[in-house]
Amino acid sequence: MYFTDTHTHLFSNKFDEDRTEMVQRAIDAGVTKMFLPNVDVSTIKEMNELEAQFPENCFSMIGLHPCHVFENYKESLAIIETELEKRAYAGIGETGLDYYWDTTFKQQQQASLHIHAQWAKKYKRPIILHTRESFNDSFAIMKEHNNDDLTGVFHCFSGSIEEAEKVASLNGFYIGIGGVVTFKKSHLPEVIKNVPLELIVLETDSPYLAPTPNRGKRNESSYLTLIANKIAEIKEISLEEVANITNQNASKLYKSILK
Ligand SMILES: [Zn+2]
Numbered sequence: 001m002y003f004t005d006t007h008t009h010l011f012s013n014k015f016d017e018d019r020t021e022m023v024q025r026a027i028d029a030g031v032t033k034m035f036l037p038n039v040d041v042s043t044i045k046e047m048n049e050l051e052a053q054f055p056e057n058c059f060s061m062i063g064l065h066p067c068h069v070f071e072n073y074k075e076s077l078a079i080i081e082t083e084l085e086k087r088a089y090a091g092i093g094e095t096g097l098d099y100y101w102d103t104t105f106k107q108q109q110q111a112s113l114h115i116h117a118q119w120a121k122k123y124k125r126p127i128i129l130h131t132r133e134s135f136n137d138s139f140a141i142m143k144e145h146n147n148d149d150l151t152g153v154f155h156c157f158s159g160s161i162e163e164a165e166k167v168a169s170l171n172g173f174y175i176g177i178g179g180v181v182t183f184k185k186s187h188l189p190e191v192i193k194n195v196p197l198e199l200i201v202l203e204t205d206s207p208y209l210a211p212t213p214n215r216g217k218r219n220e221s222s223y224l225t226l227i228a229n230k231i232a233e234i235k236e237i238s239l240e241e242v243a244n245i246t247n248q249n250a251s252k253l254y255k256s257i258l259k
Pocket of ligand 1: 007
């Protein structure tokens with residue numbers, strides 16, 4: 001049995017002291033496939049170095065996080081486009097819309113998301129979406145671009161059953177479920193009970209959002225098993241079944257990497 005962490009920032013400076021040991025801990029725990037979403041132009045080098053260190057386990061993706069879209073975002077996107085022309089990446093992201101922290105660059109975030117959607121189609125790679133207080137706009141933009149070449153994941157999904165069903169209505173889209181599902185007051189168990197496991201991929205979003213009992217601490221990919229266990233409990237199925245189905249989903253999403 002193995003697990004796929006579809007969203008983990010293992011190149012974060014929060015792991016500078018023990019990165020190699022931490023990644024090895026995840027592999028030893030059975031989390032053998034880890035997808036790395038880029039943040040901004042300053043993180044590309046560290047991300048690709050980690051991928052080179054663990055070529056069987058860590059896979060780089062490329063994009064500009066919506067919280068890092070500022071006045072000069074076009075310069076950042078130009079650098080990212082050069083990267084895309086240079087080599088293959090496992091996914092496009094993370095991108096998306098974040099209206100929670102700051103709405104100053106709302107228009108620019110939307111323009112950036114459109115460009116990421118075009119890249120995802122051009123390079124036939126899944127788009128990785130961060131959607132914070134922005135589900136309707138993110139969904140509308142995906143609907144506009146959705147065709148056979150556009151697949152993706154609403155990472156750190158925190159919406160309602162209705163919103164999960166909207167994601168399911170798009171061709172080749174999934175919801176990413178992480179540590180929040182283990183939190184005491186989370187509404188996600190109710191959502192998960194009501195949607196098919198075929199819609200779900202697992203993620204930690206390390207170093208953020210560590211699952212219970214590590215809530216508030218630094219998160220790492222080895223904790224993915226705590227999230228998988230919680231989903232098995234909610235669905236009243238075995239851990240193996242959660243691993244198998246979510247791995248299958250991840251394989252459809254990351255078909256250039258997983259077989
Ligand atoms: Zn992220």
